[in-house]
Amino acid sequence: MKKEEIKISSLDKGKGMSRRKFLALTASTTAALSFGTFLRSGLGATKVSLLTWPNTLSAMDDVLREQAREYSKIKGVEISIEFVSYNDLPTKTAAAVESGAGPDIVCLVGDGAHLHAKSLVDVSDVANTLAKELKGWTNIAKDVGMVGKTWRAIPWAICPQVINYRIDWLKELGYQKFPDTYEDMLTLAKKLKDKGHPVGFALGRALGDANQFHYPLLWAFGGAECKKDGKTVAINSPETAKAIDYRRELHKLGESDDVYAWDDAANNRAFMAEAISVTLNATSIYWAMKKNAPHLREVTDHALAPRGPAGRFSYSTPFSLGIFKFSKVQKEAKAFIKWLLEPKQYSAWMGVGEGMMAGLLNFYEDDPVWKKDPKFEASRLTPKYCRLPGYPGPPSRHAAEAMVKYVIVNMFARACKGMSTAETIKIAEAELKEIYGKA
Amino acid sequence: MKAFVAQSGKKAKKQLALSFLKSEALTGYFLISPALFLLLVLLAYPFFLALYISCSDRVLGEPGKFILLGNFFKLFRDTYFRQTVWNSFVYTLTTVSLKLVLGMALALLLNQDFPCRNIIRGALLLPWIVPTSLSVLTWLWMFDSLFSVINYILQSLGIISKKIPWLGDPFWAMVSVIIVNTWRGLPFFAVSILAGLMAIPKELYEAAEVDGALAVRKFWHVTLPLLQPVIAVVVLFSTIWTFADFQIVYILTHGGPLNATQIFATMAYDVALVAGRIGEGAAISLFLFPALLVVIILILRYLRQE
Numbered sequence: 001m002k003k004e005e006i007k008i009s010s011l012d013k014g015k016g017m018s019r020r021k022f023l024a025l026t027a028s029t030t031a032a033l034s035f036g037t038f039l040r041s042g043l044g045a046t047k048v049s050l051l052t053w054p055n056t057l058s059a060m061d062d063v064l065r066e067q068a069r070e071y072s073k074i075k076g077v078e079i080s081i082e083f084v085s086y087n088d089l090p091t092k093t094a095a096a097v098e099s100g101a102g103p104d105i106v107c108l109v110g111d112g113a114h115l116h117a118k119s120l121v122d123v124s125d126v127a128n129t130l131a132k133e134l135k136g137w138t139n140i141a142k143d144v145g146m147v148g149k150t151w152r153a154i155p156w157a158i159c160p161q162v163i164n165y166r167i168d169w170l171k172e173l174g175y176q177k178f179p180d181t182y183e184d185m186l187t188l189a190k191k192l193k194d195k196g197h198p199v200g201f202a203l204g205r206a207l208g209d210a211n212q213f214h215y216p217l218l219w220a221f222g223g224a225e226c227k228k229d230g231k232t233v234a235i236n237s238p239e240t241a242k243a244i245d246y247r248r249e250l251h252k253l254g255e256s257d258d259v260y261a262w263d264d265a266a267n268n269r270a271f272m273a274e275a276i277s278v279t280l281n282a283t284s285i286y287w288a289m290k291k292n293a294p295h296l297r298e299v300t301d302h303a304l305a306p307r308g309p310a311g312r313f314s315y316s317t318p319f320s321l322g323i324f325k326f327s328k329v330q331k332e333a334k335a336f337i338k339w340l341l342e343p344k345q346y347s348a349w350m351g352v353g354e355g356m357m358a359g360l361l362n363f364y365e366d367d368p369v370w371k372k373d374p375k376f377e378a379s380r381l382t383p384k385y386c387r388l389p390g391y392p393g394p395p396s397r398h399a400a401e402a403m404v405k406y407v408i409v410n411m412f413a414r415a416c417k418g419m420s421t422a423e424t425i426k427i428a429e430a431e432l433k434e435i436y437g438k439a
Numbered sequence: 440m441k442a443f444v445a446q447s448g449k450k451a452k453k454q455l456a457l458s459f460l461k462s463e464a465l466t467g468y469f470l471i472s473p474a475l476f477l478l479l480v481l482l483a484y485p486f487f488l489a490l491y492i493s494c495s496d497r498v499l500g501e502p503g504k505f506i507l508l509g510n511f512f513k514l515f516r517d518t519y520f521r522q523t524v525w526n527s528f529v530y531t532l533t534t535v536s537l538k539l540v541l542g543m544a545l546a547l548l549l550n551q552d553f554p555c556r557n558i559i560r561g562a563l564l565l566p567w568i569v570p571t572s573l574s575v576l577t578w579l580w581m582f583d584s585l586f587s588v589i590n591y592i593l594q595s596l597g598i599i600s601k602k603i604p605w606l607g608d609p610f611w612a613m614v615s616v617i618i619v620n621t622w623r624g625l626p627f628f629a630v631s632i633l634a635g636l637m638a639i640p641k642e643l644y645e646a647a648e649v650d651g652a653l654a655v656r657k658f659w660h661v662t663l664p665l666l667q668p669v670i671a672v673v674v675l676f677s678t679i680w681t682f683a684d685f686q687i688v689y690i691l692t693h694g695g696p697l698n699a700t701q702i703f704a705t706m707a708y709d710v711a712l713v714a715g716r717i718g719e720g721a722a723i724s725l726f727l728f729p730a731l732l733v734v735i736i737l738i739l740r741y742l743r744q745e
Contacts, residue, residue: 019675033615043728090712090713091712094499094711094712094717097499097500098499098500098717101736115714115715116500116715117502118500118501119499137487175462203696204606204607204692204695204696205692205693205694205695205696207693216453257604257607257608258584258585258604258607259607260604260606260607260608260695260696261583261584261604261605261606261607261608261612261696262584262607263693266583269583269585269586270584270585272583274663275585280481350571378555397498397714397715397716400713400714400715401710401714401716404697404709404710404713404714405519405709405714406695406698413696413697414697417697427518430518434516434517434518434519438513438716
């Protein structure tokens with residue numbers, strides 16, 4: 001206190017400013033400055049915030065950021081983007097839903113639009129306009145964004161899951177391209193493992209990879225966790241049993257035991273380290289080779305997930321953009337989403353992704369990016385075969401819970417560890433009944 | 440005279456009121472009120488809110504109904520949850536016992552005279568200081584199915600012929616999380632017990648020696664009884680922390696494989712935040728609360744008696 005007084009009194013003498021004047025000046029400057037900030041933020045420009053995850057391909061995020069800046073310039077609406085890690089996104093979204101405060105637009109993963117339907121604005125108008133302009137939505141887009149008859153989120157993209165395989169090792173065995181059916185893949189897997197190049201499909205806690213391989217496998221053999229009503233558990237069927245027997249054989253003849261420990265990044269590492277010859281993944285491995293292993297890029301190609309007796313299926317994680325009901329700038333948020341999905345912006349964004357992300361409007365099936373490299377063809381075709389957990393029922397909270405509890409993956413994993421088919425189905429059925437029995 | 444009495448009566452009343460205001464008790468309450476307020480806002484409110492949520496069938500974004508203990512009864516019947524309870528007990532009891540035994544040994548060692556004693560005592564705390572998520576990521580690499588440095592060393596030394604599937608096998612996955620938890624919690628045990636050891640008067644040992652006691656008996660009859668309060672507190676804290684552990688399991692195994700390492704916190708996270716059933720998630724995380732409360736009360740009462 002004393003020191004301050006001395007200082008100010010010396011100010012008094014030196015520059016002829018009294019303490020009162022000094023305080024008044026400081027206060028008024030602060031007020032003027034903060035009023036200016038207030039003007040700029042509150043009145044001058046509308047702000048729309050977007051919460052999303054940093055893409056594996058950072059170039060896609062750079063384009064997104066650049067587009068947000070451009071949008072601010074053209075439309076005078078300031079866009080701020082917050083990136084949180086993929087694993088934190090559900091937590092952040094849950095926090096926003098619960099507290100009723102947070103970003104205006106949120107990137108929803110998987111069936112997020114269904115989980116949070118009651119907190120999301122109806123965006124049917126945007127969805128319908130886009131459909132009219134861009135040749136309509138794919139079926140998977142409707143599964144992702146529509147809850148009942150209302151669009152609760154605008155499908156943004158899916159990350160196509162395709163077979164990644166080594167051309168050179170297949171050629172050594174006389175294969176020109178990857179087999180089209182699961183049965184033929186089994187024959188190939190055995191030959192590859194005998195040559196010291198096992199295949200590998202995650203059987204551990206890889207929320208992406210493990211579920212993305214095993215749901216389509218189940219469906220391709222005609223099995224399903226529930227009936228079309230989305231309520232009756234239907235896992236106990238001869239079709240499920242066939243899928244399990246197949247998986248057990250595939251593991252025994254074609255894989256190493258490492259797959260039980262795999263998380264989402266493990267198969268990428270194993271493929272890059274040339275420890276496996278075939279896996280199911282996004283094209284991110286191929287992309288990463290550009291920098292780290294160009295020689296492997298030459299001998300790596302992609303194929304659609306194989307076909308089974310009941311057809312070909314894929315579960316590739318979809319992303320959609322929803323607007324929270326608590327947002328005060330819903331109109332502006334809608335306009336921004338619409339703008340992002342228009343060809344000029346969307347093509348640029350999808351283009352730098354090099355097959356990592358596929359658009360869900362039919363128009364983008366013919367995007368120039370697909371012609372850049374013939375190895376992207378499988379990614380281009382994958383959205384057609386895509387379904388969501390809970391199929392043939394609608395996506396639901398029950399299906400989501402079954403997935404995070406790894407009911408389906410564990411059913412297969414137990415069989416691969418030696419449990420009988422009937423027993424592992426029984427466990428899965430009990431778990432599913434417990435989950436689907438909830439309100 | 441009467442007037443005087445009345446006046447002095449008033450004065451006395453006034454004085455009484457004044458002295459009450461000035462009394463230490465009131466000042467005391469006044470002074471702790473900010474802290475009390477913080478406790479209420481930061482601890483009591485979230486706790487009771489969690490208690491309330493656990494008694495409702497609430498899902499994300501929807502208010503939900505009050506269903507009393509419905510969630511808890513449902514959990515009792517759930518095989519998945521029963522496995523989680525079993526895992527949590529195995530995980531907690533094993534790690535706490537290991538940490539206690541090893542921590543005691545380490546503390547006894549560090550209590551000896553040797554060169555650079557203080558530096559080594561300080562370095563001991565490192566696993567405790569490094570952010571858990573960072574150190575666990577390093578462990579993740581050490582347990583990697585392809586590049587495990589532990590397997591590499593064991594194989595090079597000829598101890599094992601086949602790779603150990605650290606995170607890929609239900610049994611080994613549990614062993615892995617137990618190793619990491621023990622590694623991380625050991626310094627806390629060692630340092631706390633060391634502090635307790637240093638507080639034991641030397642005379643007691645001298646007296647025991649005079650009576651002809653050997654090292655084991657000295658430990659059994661002098662060291663251990665005097666360390667009991669420290670051990671009680673350390674075990675209590677560690678038990679609570681380990682039951683509530685999240686990071687180690689989440690990063691290393693995420694509860695897998697085959698749910699072999701799923702524990703309360705990781706299951707609550709999956710159910711509440713990823714599947715959106717926050718009522719049930721809260722019930723899972725509060726499931727052990729009554730049991731832990733009893734343990735805490737017993738241990739605290741024991742400490743007070745001591």
